[in-house]
Amino acid sequence: MSSRPPLNRSSFQIAASCVLFGLLLSAVDLTANSAVSGADKPKENTENSGAPDVSYPLDELLDQCLARPNHGSTASQVECTNRARQRWNGEMNHDYRRLTNHLAPKTQTLLRQAQRRWLQYRDADRLLVDAVYELTKGTMYAPMQAYSHLRLVRERSLTLKTYFTVLTNPKARKGLPLAGTEKEDPENSGSSEVDYPTDDSLNHCIEQHPTPSEQASCVEEALGRWDEAMNADYKKLTERLPSKSTLVEAQRTWLAFRDAEYPLLDSIYEILPSQEYQFVHGYWRLRLTRERALLLKKYLALASSEEAN
Numbered sequence: 001m002s003s004r005p006p007l008n009r010s011s012f013q014i015a016a017s018c019v020l021f022g023l024l025l026s027a028v029d030l031t032a033n034s035a036v037s038g039a040d041k042p043k044e045n046t047e048n049s050g051a052p053d054v055s056y057p058l059d060e061l062l063d064q065c066l067a068r069p070n071h072g073s074t075a076s077q078v079e080c081t082n083r084a085r086q087r088w089n090g091e092m093n094h095d096y097r098r099l100t101n102h103l104a105p106k107t108q109t110l111l112r113q114a115q116r117r118w119l120q121y122r123d124a125d126r127l128l129v130d131a132v133y134e135l136t137k138g139t140m141y142a143p144m145q146a147y148s149h150l151r152l153v154r155e156r157s158l159t160l161k162t163y164f165t166v167l168t169n170p171k172a173r174k175g176l177p178l179a180g181t182e183k184e185d186p187e188n189s190g191s192s193e194v195d196y197p198t199d200d201s202l203n204h205c206i207e208q209h210p211t212p213s214e215q216a217s218c219v220e221e222a223l224g225r226w227d228e229a230m231n232a233d234y235k236k237l238t239e240r241l242p243s244k245s246t247l248v249e250a251q252r253t254w255l256a257f258r259d260a261e262y263p264l265l266d267s268i269y270e271i272l273p274s275q276e277y278q279f280v281h282g283y284w285r286l287r288l289t290r291e292r293a294l295l296l297k298k299y300l301a302l303a304s305s306e307e308a309n
Contacts, residue, residue, distance in 0.1 A: 046169050050162030052192065052287075053177040058087050058154075074139040081146035085153055092157035099164045103268075110264040117257040121250070122152050125295070128250040131241060132299045141302075148298070151192075155291055163268055166280065174280050176203065190298025192291075198225045212278040219282035223289060230293035233300050240303035258288055 041055040048054050065071060065080035096115060100108055126149055133145040166172045182188055184196050205218035234251060238244050262285065269281040 046165065047171050048173050049165045050158050050160070051173060051177055052155075052158060056158075058084060058091060061087070074142050077143040078146045081143055081150055085146070085150040088150060088153045088157055092153055092160065095157050095160035095164065099160050099167075102164065102167055107264065107267040107271075110260075110267050114257065114260040114264045117253070117260040118156055121253040121257040122156075124246075124250040124253040125152060128246045128299065131243070131246045132302050135241075135303055136305065148295075151295075159287070162284070166277070167268065167271065174277065176206065176283070189301050190294050190296075192294060198222055198229070198290075201225070212275055215279045216282045219279060219286055223282070223286040226286060226289045226293050230289060230296055233293065233296040237296060237300045237303060240300065254292055258292075261288060 041053060042048060044054050044056050062080060062084040065083070066077060068076075071077065071080055096111075100111060103111060129145060129148045133141055133148075182191075182194050184194050188194050199222075202218055202222040205221065206215050209215055209218055234247070237247055241247055265281065265284050269277060269284075272280075
């Protein structure tokens with residue numbers, strides 16, 4: 001396999017767009033200049049642990065691995081990413097055990113049920129990821145495929161960290177994550193680093209409505225819009241895949257996971273000061289759907305690319 005300059009985590013998000021438009025020769029320069037590095041994000045601490053706009057030690061290890069001069073080949077990039085996924089899997093298991101130890105028996109049961117559903121969803125979505133990437137051509141997609149598998153585990157780990165942080169630290173962050181610096185366009189749709197129109201609408205609504213109950217309504221409206229976007233991209237993706245069975249199963253298991261996660265969210269929320277955390281409770285729900293919608297956007301972009309069969 002050919003060698004190329006090193007990438008970083010965010011490169012996997014942007015590099016796909018370069019391939020989609022046939023810009024293979026300039027892809028690396030674009031990703032290096034466009035990506036938001038971990039150095040630009042706040043470091044993880046006891047007040048922000050679990051937030052999506054934070055730089056985590058495992059992310060930094062992956063960036064360092066990808067940046068090594070001898071890791072420019074596709075095989076090396078995939079190896080770095082797979083190793084990072086294994087680390088995140090261990091981190092997720094640690095986060096799960098730590099959270100379990102801080103929950104009442106009733107909530108522990110809900111956590112176990114939700115985690116079982118998540119594991120089923122993870123396994124089903126990995127098959128969907130592989131089915132989508134089978135439509136693409138070129139070894140440049142291999143690191144992105146590996147990162148798609150990592151992304152699922154990383155997001156679950158961060159979610160569990162969020163629950164633990166809010167339960168154990170009165171100073172835990174209660175605001176929205178920082179918005180990305182890029183606006184959505186056909187080249188970056190699905191990236192978690194992008195500032196989407198629904199995100200802007202939510203921020204504007206929050207600014208205009210200072211009370212917790214009003215802000216909770218803002219979040220509910222945004223959740224509805226993300227749910228609509230998810231369903232629309234799901235329908236489009238069914239038209240792009242030669243076989244719909246993997247997509248149908250992945251979405252079915254995600255819905256089952258979401259429905260198991262909601263009672264867990266409610267049980268955790270019952271422990272917290274309701275007025276103070278009303279907004280956070282709603283955002284937890286929104287975050288689940290938003291992440292799923294972004295994944296489907298990413299899969300749709302790949303399945304619709306000019307490089308796909």
